[in-house]
Amino acid sequence: MTPSLSDYKPLVKERLLDLLWRQWTTLGVTGHATLWRRTLIDPEALLLVSCTLARHDPRLFDALLDWLAVNGRYVHVQRVRRLATDLPFAGEPVFAAMAAETLSTASATKWARSAKPRATATGEQPLFFLPNGLPLPVLHTPDPIFAAHGFARDQYEDRHTAQSFQTRCNATLILKLRALVGVSARCELLAYLLLNPHGSPRAMARVCGYYPATVIKALSEMMDSGFLCSRIEGRQRHYSLDSRTWGTLLLDSASPPWIAWPSLFSALEQLWLFLAAPERDGQSPLAQASALRRLLTASVNGNLARSGLNIPVFQSEAYTGETLLPHFMERLGLWLDAVDSLG
């Protein structure tokens, strides 16, 4: 028997939080989770999706803040903003509060531009939620930094438990490259060309989360190194790298598939927000299916199709009325299994 959406919601939440814990533990958050070893972790996409999902796991949320104090220098803050503008991520206001908190602990001026509160911040929205969806109570004087961003929580205290990221796995390649050559678009471009036979500036800009002009300029300069090749195909210039040579140097094992985590995480976050919406419990199955259908068509299916995973998207046209709901739960299970196997 197919469960109702309200019964299904906690299962999805647990699976998504497991995924986040696995990736963050590999990046240096201290936690009791199986390390993520195979595919590359995208730190900015992970951070953005965590700004929404970790509100249901205060321990993870605070562990991230601890992590930012240690490893925040390797986060590409501009890229976070670009991804949040480009894709439907809901966590940007929370990210602004995180940036402000990190600014106070890590003294990193690069966080300052992202740390400005929204003009509409009222200090009344709970930051964390209990398992039943009700707000986690704030028992003492609220944290002033989060309050300035419109979120109520008890005072954050850095437990100093975060460590540096794992270096002996492919998953942290982006952070390793940033530690080696600095935080710039070139790290993603190098990683992309390492895991793909070739790429056009437009395609790389889209999947890596940069402006096309940034990518064109970076690739043009990288060409001058003599390590990249390019060829014209139609109206596009395609770039490539001797991935066998570079792979031996930069990868620990077989080349993993390239996953467009910003698209994948954005789609999963949208689905979670659909499930977690307060109005969902009071809706009829038909109304739930109708809202879901619009969401799938508007953004989720497109982002899943662009994620790099070879799994069929949701068949919103083939399943009319409320028959969409069991299809949705079955297909989302497939997607979550596939995502889990990437690590």
Add this chain to the structure above:
Amino acid sequence: MVVCGGSALILTGLVNRTTQDVDIVALMRQGILCSPEPMPPSLLRAALEVADDLGLPPDWLNNHPSHGEGGLFQMGLPSGFSERLSHRVYSQGLTVHFIHRLDQIHFKLYASVDRGGYHITDLLALSPSPAELEAAARWAMTHDVSDGFALVLKRLLRSIGYDTVAERL
């Protein structure tokens, strides 16, 4: 050693996503509980070697819960605490005692009132009964006898759906 906190929570299987540190609440010598402060130098040395070997923070094994005058051991452990311990023998020189779920509820309630945040979600993951929470609340109120603590404690109990326990205190 007698362990509480994250590692003991993992053992219960109810809270898996804790941080990696091991919190010592007491030491056990010849069957008698004693203060973990100061930590025995040989234990500290061994812990630092393990930290080096496994890349853990230097204080991964610590006595933070029973540190100082306000520590859990110093202020008094819940009644029946030692009878409820379970243990695992790791070697001739190392036996680890894990605290019981009921004592976790005591400690987590105290931490929830004191610090809020994830301690509250940990507490709820232990699914305490009203009677267990009442016992924990009465114990916690012996650790902090201030009116302010009692006020926050009752507010917490009401906000997590244990109004009847709050009324009984």
